[in-house]
Amino acid sequence: MGSIWTIARHTISESIRSKVALSFIILLGVILLGLPFASKGDNTVSGAVQAFLQYSVTSVVVFLSFLSIFLAKPISDDLSGKQILMLMTKPLGRWHYVLGRWLGIVCLNAMLLSVGGAMIYGLTMYLASKPPMDELDAKRLKTQVLQARHASNVITPSFAAAANAQYQKNVEVGKYSGLEYHNKTAEKERIRTQLRERWRVVWPLEVRVFNFEDVRCDKKPETMIHLRYAHTVSNYPPDEIVKYSWIFGSQEKGTKVYVAPRRDYIDRIHTVSVPADCVAKDNTLRVVFENVNPYIQFGEAQHANTVVFKGADSIQVFFSVGTFGGNLMRALGLVMCKLAFLSAVAVAFTTVFSFPVACLGAFSVLLLASTRSFILDSVSWVPEEGTLGVVQWMLNNMIRIVYFILPDFASFNALELLVDGRNITLMWLLMGIGSLVLIKTSILLLAGCLLFMRREVDEVSF
Amino acid sequence: MAKAALPVVQTVGLSKTFKDFWRRPRVHAVKDLNIDIQPGEVFGLLGPNGSGKSTAIKMLLGLLYPTRGRISVFGRPPTDVAVKQRIGYLPEESYLYRFLDARETLDFYGKLFRQHRQVRRERRDMLLEMVGLQHEAKRRIGEYSKGMARRIGLAQALINDPEFLILDEPTSGLDPIGTRQIKDVIRRLGDMGKTILLSSHLLGDVEDVCDRVCILYGGQVQAEGTVKDLLAQKDMTQITSEKLSPDTIEEIKGVVQRRESKSIEVATPTGRLENLFLKIVEDAQSAKIATSGAAEAGAIPEFLGTATDDGGAVIRSLIEAADRTTPTEPVAMAEKQVDTPKPSQKVLDALTKPTPAESPAEPPTSAPDPSKLPQQGTTQKDPVKANRSVIEGLLDGKDSGDG
Structure with a gap:
């Protein structure tokens, strides 16, 4: 371990003194310091803070990702400049050297990420200290941005039995007779999905009960929970406003009950905040939606509108589980996992290839890892018939094998949650450490060590 | 055992x-x-x-x-x-x-x-x-x-x-x-x-x-x-002496000619440029003339073994030894060459000729013991199998890089 640490410290020292690293660091510092003055968002303080978080974290991720790749250059320099001859004649195993170089890059990344994170935190607090545009802005900043909120999705009924019954009924009426191809399971699933979607449709004067579980918040009246929802309607009224009520709590479970009558614009995200003592002791929450349309006004029925909540996450309950600082740290922790992986890619490639080739390879990995779902979706659409079928089949499987090895960076992207003030869980971070660092990075480093141990470190000139 | x-x-x-x-x-x-x-x-x-x-x-x-x-x-x-x-x-x-x-x-x-x-x-x-x-x-x-x-x-x-x-x-x-x-x-x-x-x-x-x-x-x-x-040149003999008068030299030549039927070459030796250079630098260092280069070498560190002298002293002693040997550089006596040697052979001879200044630890070369010299016309079994043609090839090489 001593030798590894010696090489790691040497890497840090070398990188700090190299102009490439220094220019990256200075540029990143300038961008971070300049962003608060450039971030306007929607001209509210909360919007400016969100825009700053979005751009600053993205800048840090992009700069440090590039830097992680460039910091592998000393390995290439050691080989081309033959400093490796001096190192490999010392009691230093080749795997010590590879791990030391990687550790040095990771430590430097960790240092820079810490400095970047501290700057982001400080500048966020500076922006947040500016006078808000109005009370809503101040409330939004406090409850929806500088927060670590956990989101609970509404529990949707299974509808399995209903789907079965509906399918049987369809068979009996001969709905599927005469069809060339009919998949029983797929049809049942289609019916089930349809029933679920219908369940999220609330007809006029209808009442829907939405239940939430695992609402582990502090159930004091001074603590607020937030219901966030988005809806659309079957018919657009002229003023684009619908009226309905939300009723929070359950008398059966001994909680407080709060009624929140609303008049909301259609197709927008709305939030209703209520005290947390409406949550039951078993961490369940009952929320009733009452579609009071049509309502009588001036003796006439108004807009008999059906309210539609699209998607499982169209109704969520948010409650605070941590601080913005903790959330930022966990978000940066996930970034660090990606940087550790990228550093391993760069180190492993540089032990085998010249720096330009290694650089190109590492950038390709970064690109592929960042666009995994897009590319996998693309290959799944490639037809596998005709003359090119075999080639397409091979290509598809090759890409799938590559993605079996490569991680999905998007699945560890916490930026959206951070900006939205949503909790980045410790479990997610641990999954990132496990998947990106302990498995994928270890495999890469092992490969890098094995390849470096096999190669001759000197090219002899005659 | x-x-x-x-x-x-x-x-x-x-x-x-x-x-x-x-x-x-x-x-x-x-x-x-x-x-x-x-x-x-x-x-x-x-x-x-x-x-x-x-x-x-x-x-x-x-x-x-x-x-x-x-x-x-x-x-x-x-x-x-x-x-x-x-x-x-x-x-x-x-x-x-x-x-x-x-x-x-x-x-x-x-x-x-x-x-x-x-x-x-x-x-x-x-x-x-x-x-x-x-x-x-x-x-x-x-x-x-x-x-x-x-x-x-x-x-x-x-x-x-x-x-x-x-x-x-x-x-x-x-x-x-x-x-x-x-x-x-x-x-x-x-x-x-x-x-x-x-x-x-x-x-x-x-x-x-x-x-x-x-x-x-x-x-x-x-x-x-x-x-x-x-490096031993077993077919050559070297005699070193203080400065001799022309008469003595002539007499020696006569003796060699009479007894061995061989001629000898007599020359006044010159000092080595390396020694002159070392002496000049040594003097400059003594006068403490400023330089941005390396300073005088110090003692060999104790951790490497028992150091009994410092490097500078050794160099000084080497220079002094070289100076002492200069007037007594050997008067080479060689067999008369029948054929003009090839240029490479000349270089080889010059390089392999023992020079007291280069090996100060060695006693001045004295007349060899005739009993230990190979007899003319006989071959002595060389303990080392040296391919002289290769050595000549090496010496012909004009390269100065690495091998």
């Missing part, structure tokens, strides 16, 4: 073939090399550029892998990390980190040997003094001259007090005084019992310090033996 000491280095049938991208054999750099280096020996590896010296050394260090054959260093494979704890290596160029200064460089390599901080600092300071860079210790290596870089390269090779020191062209890029200092250090380390492998194409360097040499050409051993055996 006493058990024979294990050779520090042993190679058996060592071969290295470099291949091209398509794995086709391109160059046979080393062919069937068999060498043993015994503990405490200063072993010279001689050869022109491309003779396979550096390739052989790099295989000994585990930097290149043999195509065929076997290597053991201290009885273990050269890739064994534990073996490297006992080795010091100075490559043909000092491949050091340009952004580090001399202290940081030695500190870094010391850390790789897991030396305690206190030990590391002590050794670092002693080695910097030994190579005369104590006043330039805070300058970046990138700002060093080639000679200064060689000095710090030597210092890093000694940081671990190695049992086995491998020096590849150690005097390359050094000025004469630096060359003399390095050679002196090598000689002193040899005296302290270190095993040294010295690779060079500078014949004078090897001749000055090595106990045994191996001459490589085309990747194969052409000659191997002690320097004395390889």
